[in-house]
Amino acid sequence: MQQLASVRPLTYREGKADGLTAYAVRNGPLAFDVLADKGLDIGDFSYRGVGFNFLSKPGLIGRTAYDTHGAEAQRSIMGGMLFTAGYENICAPCTLDGKDYPMHGRIRTTPAEHRSADAFWDGDDYVMRVSGEIREAELFGENLVLRRSIETRLGERIVRIVDEVENQAFRPEPLMLLYHFNVGHPLLSEAARLVLPALDTRPRDETSRPHLDDWASVAAPSENEPEYVFLHELAADAAGNTFAALVNPELKLGVRLDFNRKALPYFMQWKSMAAGDYAMGLEPANSSVYGRPHHVSAGALHMLPPQAKETFELTITVLDGDEDIDRVQNEARRLSRR
Template sequence: MTGVNAEHMDPHADVGEVVAGVAFDNATRSDALAHMGSMQQAAYVRPITYREGRAHGLDAIEVKNGPLRFVSMADKALDVSEFEYRGENLTFLSKPGLNGRNQFDTHGQEALRSIMGGLFFTCGFENICGPYSTPEGSRYPAGDYPMHGRVRTTPAEHVRADARWEGGDYVLEVSGEMREAELFGENLVLRRAIRTTYGEPSIIVDDEVSNESFRDEPLMWMYHCNFGWPLLAEGAEVVIPSRVATPRDETTAADTTAWNEIGAPEANKPESVYIHELAADESGRSFAAVVNRGLGLGVVIDFSVEDFPHFMEWKSMASGDYVVGLEPSNSKVYGRGWHEERGDLPMIAAQSSQRKTLAFTVVEGRDAIDALIARRDAMLA
């Protein structure tokens, strides 16, 4: 299978699939059952608990849908840590390694000792990016907000893991809810469902945040998506339909390497961060991807620009910290204080909800990568 056609990466679209040469649809579901004693031979959803190191006690759910395998961390917002395709790792794991939910996660800069990367971790909801404290006299509630917020360290409740037939599709799904709340403060609930289908090279993340308090609340919402070796290697490419790429700071502006080019690791090379203005198709959808022609693989993130009007690229080519982060967001990388000063801090009304969806799709083979490049070029035409 060569992946989903790049022109049809809408997470709500129906995609016909071929697995190991056998087509499974409503009429031929029995073919799968005829070839296997148990569907867990090829696809499963399994609760697991880690037993050592910083991850000791971390509850998670391992999902395999045939060629695709991922792990959703029940103790950390159901964020996806591991993400593999045909046995190849596609994500970044930082030097501290796999981490459970540690209390120091939410103490300012200490987040750097626990942020582990993974396919994505959820940033927000009252802050993204650097730590921030509300100044005296602010019209917003006083508080101290850690790097990338608190929701990423919030354990899930009402967790559900399921694998079932829906007609000819064998569907695997993980769901649950996370509550970011404080006495006399916010009461935000994230209800998340992550869904995939046997044989499809993609997962769909469907999130809804509800404000269950009785006042309007800030709602900064970003997905920090992290790609690493072997997908990220010399000669790989960042593929984004970017109309304008603005360096975040002078360090980034001084980086002589193009934002879309991936070179070899360099000792102590400073990170670069770019703010992109994305093009979109007629339906208002855009994407971002990392592709590696030598490996014959790429990962594409699909999303709506209405849901995510801001997009950042974090590029670290430093030895040992070799990663590219792609970050669809409803707010900018400059953080909460910047938005407060401008008067455009994203908010969610009391007793209301907001929903956002994005999809991660693996593309495989030269033709699929070429189609993705053509998709970008068509958006920029």
């Protein structure tokens, strides 16, 4: 079976990645790496040898569990197909009441514990699964535990992520959570397009405003181009299910991200067309891109009661061929007309 599908532990042995542990998951033509020392986030992600993910200039970085000081996070954010942001803050760093809250929080740098990796038969399905716990805690402070499971099945082009967050403290705790999915070259090119069932779109700032009408298109890389961020209100079905997709008709490939708006009501788009920083971020979240100060001032900080749990489920699907691309575009049009 390992000729077709496998989960193998690995350790990187050079440079800033030295000592970084991960699991290499191979499901036929689908391949991805789960970074055990980075909150079980997903690094490299490819299909039939075509790279889907963005990797930032700092590259892979090993066990820097507390490399989260303010904007210094930009020296350790690797991108990858997914990094998880939270829990005290998402997006820009801030200081409130004398306490510093780092950019995108601390969970993305926290190594997983109680790790498990397996490949096994479940009836007629051959399953590859990686799971573990990621704890964010402070003396006299919070005690939040994320239990994450990442699963794929032989013959499918699907990766399922199930996260359960539990507040193991004895007081309500803020739970800000953003899933930062990052698409890069070669899937990302001027032939690509972002597909959303968008009902409304707003720019994050004045830098983004002149580019509002072009949010779905992808330009060629341009030297020193600033980043643009857009806030989308997405249509959903009766159960709250919605999606975002990036398609490349030239390659006849794409990637689709499914999630539920009831759990993750916010969706942000990060668009970086800069040469050397060429990326498109798809960002479902339970909090706004404006971060902790915005929610504190509005009295709307999402809180998790003591001993309570919340579950978040996301699905990554590889789109292969014109039919898949047409289907996702038609679905976005149907949803947005509901």
